[in-house]
Amino acid sequence: MVKPQCVSVGVFWFKFCFGGVLLYLCGRNRSSMLFNSIEFLFFLPVVFALYWMTAKRLAVRNAVLLGASCLFYGWWDWRFLLLIVAVTGVSYISGILIDRYRESHRRMKSILWIDVVFNLGVLGVFKYFDFFARKFIILFNALGFEADSVTLDIILPVGISFYTFQSISYVIDVYRGDIAPSRNPLSFFTFVAFFPQLVAGPIERASNLLPQFNRLHRFDYASAVDGCRQMLWGFFKKVVVADNCAVVVNRIFADYTAFSGGELLIGVALFSFQVYGDFSGYSDIAIGVSRLFGINLSRNFNVPLFSRDIAEFWRRWHISLTSWFRDYLYIPLGGSRVSRAKQARNTFIVFLLSGFWHGPSWNYIVWGGYHALLYVPLQLTGRHRRHRDTVAHGRVLPTAKESMMMATTFMLCLVGLIFFRSHTLGHAWAYLCRIVTDFNFKGMQWNVLPYLWCLIMLVVEWFGRESEHPLQFGGGSILRYRAIRWSIYAVIAMLCLLYSGAKTNFLYFQF
């Protein structure tokens, strides 16, 4: 891949502002426009200005957002915009047709299935074809047949798992009559392609997001400022916590045999902070950016690291995906209205598919299955809804029991994450065995910084666990002084600038 070339400011602006955008994109195979890239630093203010300049005309405003979304996505590879157009177009037409044939249940159902099969087909071809092709070849060869390789080495379009799921949920909601179909192609395309959440979620429901593209917004100062704070915290989690942890994690997982069990345990613990910092950081930035445009996205993480059991963890981790599977798979399969055995079966199906959603690998399936194994006993004993409030609600510190529960849940999650991060099942199993059989910290090198960043993240999130994000300060105490608040923001921003780790893609781009 040709590396992104940093051009001088003048040349950049010329290309950016004067219509050479498509030609510019066509000529280069760029990397994604990351939130933590200089390109995005220019991109966001331009889109913000254009958006609010045109805010009084709905169509123009949506056109600005759609154009910005296309540019944002096309920065990575403009050809895959056609895929988004296809997915969006089919779902848009399906929604209208379902509404037209509402009298005929059979027709409605047929259209729904066509749309679902199309979306899953696109996902299957681009994400899973190679995986299944390889497995079939192995199977045929094992049965004594000769099978040639038919894999295509297809490039995985960034964000495909997110926007296909979003499109499917829209059509199902229309089918169920929960929402009216969109008859405005511009707002519908903007809903699917909205750039802050296009490539890594949150997977939005049409009932929440679509109406926001159908009404005019007034600029809300408080919301925009809070969005900036949330972005800032997201950047800290991504570039300071996740990217610094990634350096250690990548080394340890590249050759786990060279490390002691203690180091391997530290490695997977750091990976848990990396994946959390990376993905929740992305979600925070996406939500914050959206709020600058007066658009509210759903919350995707709710301090999952402070969960007291696995059920609570799944109510707090990647909420938009978990609720998607709950609403469009678990409940249609019978939900909690069926027998205990069927509930357990349905839970297993949901977790296995949720694992498989992350990628075509047995590791993700085992990760999903492992979480199902932890979840089902709680479900069958009716204890999966015990912890619906925030831990240590109204108190500063948790009780000893709560601490033990959080630590246990965290450790259980770490076991799953070994499978999530490893390249193969054998690798994961050997990694796990080595932690148990060779547990010592001999020869360990302590670069204290990644641990310090993780600790800061945990402490700040602990104290902000009852709010939407930890920088959502209340009016009380010394934080009512602007100078104090700005000092905090400035320190966080400087940490992002001075202590950012190696710049990496967001992990969830690969899903």
Added chain:
Amino acid sequence: MKRFLINIALFGVVMFLLMVGAEIVLLHRPNEYSYKREYIEKNGDRIKTLIIGHSQASYALNPSLMGDSVFNFAIRGRNLYYDKVLLERYLDKLPNLKQIIMPIAYMSAIDHYQYGPVEGADESFRCMYAKYFDIVYPGYSKWWCWSEILHSDENFGERIWLRDSVALRGNDSGYNPFRSRWAGWRNDGMLPPVDFSSPEIRMAIKDNIGYMRQIAALCRNRGVKLLLYTAPHTKEYCAALPPLARETLQRAVAEMQEVYPAITYRDYTRHPAFTDDDFHDGCHLMPSGATKLSKLINSDL
């Protein structure tokens, strides 16, 4: 909206001032680039042997084991373009220079900021050379590259707080030893997967061999000896090395010798003197390995 824009602008000003402050602090903190420039400009007449190149020289050759008038001018990650430009600039300012030592790595011919296979570090190097050597990479503006915080991947935290100047800029003679290595060191520093037939890599090789020929011509015209060497590599690195990488390296050496037949070339790739303990990763040396290599090259001089 107005209030929001004013607050954002004010905060932007605060951040800008903080960044400028941090940039000024960084500008005055020791680093390899500023130290080596200052040294060569002040002590040019004392240098008889100059070591140029990248990490396979800066971490691998200790001038204190090679005589009094040797200076290690190499800096990690430097590509051949900068070596060529630096020689063009400084060769005439080193009146007593007798020889130049230069590593030629398997990466050398393919390492290219525009076409090369390694992503990420190019911004950083462009920034550091623009800021500390006034060398602006073709097609870039110095002011665009100037901010270290925005472009460089140097460890700013260490740069600001660390008091150990040797750790920040190397020792007085320019040698910058590794201090430790990871348990998983064997997997580090390997040649990235490269498609030698791709148009980008062919462009990179073409450009780089052009720079090598120009370096050879500069040495020939100035009457300076040029010793090329390939640093020791681990057996794992060698095993993973594609045949085309070896061929490309040999071709590069041959092309340089075509321009300047007096070039000496030493290949230490699998030299028996080096054991696993001497390596920092697949192609870089720990201080024990650097001592061995410095002595070996010194005996060859």
